[in-house]
Amino acid sequence: MLSAVKGLSRYHTEESLRAYLLQRSHRTESGCLVVHGYGPRRGVHQKVAGRAWAHIAAYVVLVGDYDPTLDVDRTCGAADCIEPTHLRQVSRSETCRTRSQSAQCRNGHDRELDDATGRYRRVCRACNREAQRRWREREAAEVAQARASYGRT
Template sequence: MVATGTETQSLKQRFRNKVRVDLVTGCWMWTASVDNHGYGQINVAGAPVKAHRVSWMLFVGPIPDGLTLDHLCRVVRCVSPDHLDPVTRSENTSRQIAAIGHPNALKTECTNGHGFSETNTRYASRGRGRVCRICRAEANKRYRQGRRAA
């Protein structure tokens, strides 16, 4: 998201108009459009962007490269920059597990024994968990060989 000073002011005003502060929790609750997972979204330059990411960029600054924003309050509609923490995807996943508990997330290796390290782990789309890169590469190789044989 790159915006000039005037565009940023306009975006800040649009953003503020879509937030309601919960006086009990301190969460800035997103009152406008949400995606299929319940995260707030706002159009920036004609494309939908997650509202909590826009909040961080407007009120804190750029999200550090390679990091994602973790909702410390565990409320996905919350866009308060005070409730967000830039962390690695791995740390974000670990925190989610600690908060909600999920047996697969506690596993340290795939079903074939390959370790879930930062370099060997890919995160599947739409929150569907982790994928072992070694196993995925082997499956792709078998698929290509089968296609050639056919």
């Protein structure tokens, strides 16, 4: 079953991987079993035991009955949680349907609702406008530099 997990080190057995994951994790007040992967950040998806996602490896060794065609989802919403009771396998469409979207983009602008889907637009208009402005400035600078190199003004 471990061979179905992409990126997992081939040197692990189910017992050694279970011990490895439990050694690198701790329980929080909310009941999540949080794993510490290769990165120092908390609250993001973690990779362990080679380049395998921790929640997928945990599902294989702690829950079992893994189907590689389905996604492993967390009911708690914590990206670094490997608690077996919080893990479940769902289809990709179910994962996308239940994914929450923030009302602001990463720069703090309010997102607009898309009339066709009823969800927030993927690209913030204010950020897109600013990115296009910066691109036009870079292009104008390149044109000005090229003209200057040919002796034109």
